[in-house]
Amino acid sequence: MMTLEEKFRALEADNAPGQEVRRKTGDLNSIMRGEKLDGIPVDFSHGDVDAFPPAPGSSEAWKNGFESGGQQAYTEYRGAGRIREELADRLGKFTGKLISADRELIITPGTQGALFLALGATVTSGTKVAVVEPDYFANRKLVKFLGGEIVPVPLHYQGDPSDNGPDLNRIEEAFRSGTKVFVFSTPNNPTGLVYSSSSITAISTLALAHDVTLVVDQLYSRMLYSGEVYTHLCACDTQPENLITIMGPSKTESLSGFRLGTAFGTSKLIDRMERLQAIVTLRAAGYNQAVLDTWFQEPDGWMEKRIREHEAIRDELLGIFRAADLVTATPQAGSYLFPQLLPLDVEPSTFVRLLRHQAGVTVTPGTEFAPGLSDSIRLNFSQDHAAAVAAARRIVRMVEIYRK
Amino acid sequence: MMTLEEKFRALEADNAPGQEVRRKTGDLNSIMRGEKLDGIPVDFSHGDVDAFPPAPGSSEAWKNGFESGGQQAYTEYRGAGRIREELADRLGKFTGKLISADRELIITPGTQGALFLALGATVTSGTKVAVVEPDYFANRKLVKFLGGEIVPVPLHYQGDPSDNGPDLNRIEEAFRSGTKVFVFSTPNNPTGLVYSSSSITAISTLALAHDVTLVVDQLYSRMLYSGEVYTHLCACDTQPENLITIMGPSKTESLSGFRLGTAFGTSKLIDRMERLQAIVTLRAAGYNQAVLDTWFQEPDGWMEKRIREHEAIRDELLGIFRAADLVTATPQAGSYLFPQLLPLDVEPSTFVRLLRHQAGVTVTPGTEFAPGLSDSIRLNFSQDHAAAVAAARRIVRMVEIYRK
Secondary structure: OOOOOHHHHHHOOOOOOOOOOOOOOOOHHHHOOOOOOOOOEEEOOOOOOOOOOOOOOHHHHHHHHHHOOOOHHOOOOOOOOOHHHHHHHHHHHHHHHOOOOOEEEEEHHHHHHHHHHHHHHHOOOOOOEEEEEOOOHHHHHHHHOOOOOOEEEEEEEOOOOOOOEOHHHHHHHHHHHHOEEEEEEEOOOOOOOOOHHHHHHHHHHHHHOOOOOOEEEEEOOEEEEEOOOOOHHOOOOOOOOOOOEEOOOOOOOOOHOOOEEEEEEOOHHHHHHHHHHHHOOOOOOOOHHHHHHHOOOOOOOHHHHHHHHHHHHHHHHHHHHOOOOOOOOOOOEEEEOOOOOOEEOOOOOHHHHHHHHOEEEOOOOOHOOOOOOEEEEEEEEOOOHHHHHHHHHHHHHHHHHHHH | HHHHHHHHHHOOOOOOOOHHHHOOOHHHHOOOOOOOOOOEEHHHHHHHOOOOOOOOOHHHHHHHHOOOOOOHHHOOOOOOOOHHHHHHHHHHHOOOOOOOOOOOEEOOOOOHHHHHHHHHOOOOOOOOOEEOOOOHHHHHHHHHHHHOOOEEEEEEOOOOHHHHEHHHHHHHHHHHHHOOEEEEOOOOOOOOOOOOOOHHHHHHHHHHHOOOOEEEOOOOOEEEEOOOOOOOOOHOOOOOOEEEEEOOOOOOOHHHHHOOOEEEEEEEHHHHHHHHHHHHHOOOOOHHHHHHHHOOOOOOOOOHHHHHHHHHHHHHHHHHHOOOOOOOOOEEEOOEEEEOOOOOOHHHHHHHHHHHHHEEEEEEEHHHHHOOOEEEEEEOOOOOOOHHHHHHHHHHHHHHHHHO
16 A cells, blocks of 8 residues: 555656746756757747647637526536537547437546546556556556556557557457556557557457456547548447547647546446546536537638648658657657657756756656656647747757767 | 445435436426425525626636736646735735745645645545534545545534534544544535634644644635634644645635635645646646636625625525524525424435425535435525525425425
8 A cells, every 4th residue: 555655756747747847957057068059948848829829719619608607607517518419419420439418428627637537437446557658647647646556558659650559469468467447548648659440449359358448548639640540449349348538629729728628438437537526626617618619610721720730840850850860750640759869978857957958948758658768758849830940959959969 | 445336436426516407307296295386496506606796807817818828828737826926925914824825835626626636635545534524525525535534523503603613522532543634614514604713723733733634625714794703724823734725716706617726735735736636637727727816806895795795695594494493503604504404204305306396496415514414405595685585485385395
């Protein structure tokens, strides 16, 4: 049994995206080589919603929510019925899965909220949970907070695209040896890898066979690049009994400031998630829920343009990193890049702090995504194009300065 | 060790305020005596923000937050620094306690969020937690979800005001026998009782002596009625090492639709709460945080008028219930009434459903606040005055109809 002290050590958040402002930098001056590098500071730890502003109509939708008063301030814990009705329909069309608005859908405070509720509803002391490495950092922390046991599953992402993907043998092995829950993101955070149709089918079939609950985080599934194909597990022919799919408008649509997410799937689990939400936050902020009315309803061409602009940034940054021999997988979707650094004279964690201090570039260390990946860094490239390119060049310059 | 099934049975939320819409009513027609009672439906399960609208300037403050873009969308997990700075100052003036904005204050998604984080930071498997009966229903559920053990402490609220208050002997007994955390609300939810200065001093002194963490929920402390005195435990001379105070603008100020709360106190616990927030919801919705700029900054006379209007409703409802022999304590603060019903021919839980079905009156059953209080009901009387009075008369009429 973990003490509270141990439990909260496992939740250490000093390197989490957005928390960099709390770090001390006093010791860096004695380590720093040369001068500070000029350039517009870029915070790659999250997307820049000033460069890619919120989807059109969001503040107007919020105002409608506010003006509808009490009914929107105090919704059911799972979210306003009218909004869920319309959303279930649109999410159903996007994923190819019929969703019951009444029984199978919950609105949450962000997709982070959805993840917490989904794992809170399925993980307790001793529950074995398969977690992909690398994957979104909160997955591992959530399992630890809930007292579960992590069963790591490797993701291959740097090889030949046709060999890449989650290690299906390790997944089967985990499922055979008592794993009860499998949580993963596709597109993968931090690599941008999209699970292939055959991987998705295999995972779904294995989960059914071994009665494993699946929690599939599809946060970035709308931002799919040219020529890529996305497979929705929830629409597979063969499915496990317990399945939760998570989506939200925070990323591609730049609506993170509203803290809105959704989860849909097995009614029994959605019920549990609502009960948990009742004691965690009651509900997603009432007026904000109305902003979901704009989701999957963006003006014609808006999403296509946004994807095209991100793809252009992706391609230019990939070129810069690869020219400098930093191995970097091609993101198939989403706005994350996960370059691998070269061997350095300083600890990777120090290098990340130097990047911010000396080069004005904030990135998230790879260790947030898998304990062993200290030589990689994650960038959210949803940024001003020119500033991102200049900042990527500064990263390369910094690698040269501190190279072993 | 509780299974997930048992854990979520303990979180049953069908009777929770706002969830009544999910209940089936089919079986009630065969039990119902006589006709439906006419009148404007009143939902006493929560305040009516259409009758008492949000504090002035809230939507404008929200708009300022939205327009300030990325910096407000992605704040530190504990909330935007600038907003915390100003808030710490105003909360300090209200409570008489100096608060460090950097180390001792966190902004949360509602006071529900603050309660979850405070208990999540201090309660784990086997932790003994003293919980007042009656008190806010989520307290018990949170302790159960976190694996803690509830040590009940009775609150005396129906006797002579000078004898009322928490049972200090039982508190001392609980503290002596291994209780590590004590959570309570003052003003008490559901009775409106304000803990006296001597009770507060005694609790604080006992907590120091026995190294008990205190979590004090002061959600309603601003709505204090004529002649009443409020004692802030956080400003006591003698204090325990670990103390968290919770406040928020959701109730008196009718800002519940924004889901904003705050907690302040022991820096080590605030750190833990932030780490937990990072995996639960990341942060309170960014743009909404800006609405805290209006808190404790309401126009001159606004709060006094709001309190006066609630006091008038309180007095009239008390008169109606007492004339009908329903024992009802006088709320000293807040907008809850907790009348005790007379012996009935139907189960109290059925009576509550009949109230909604036959009389258009929604109330929360007493069992949500203490397992043994099925003969009491809670009303949030922050409602349209005339509609609330008419609904209270219908409650009395319904008691007569179903009286044993």
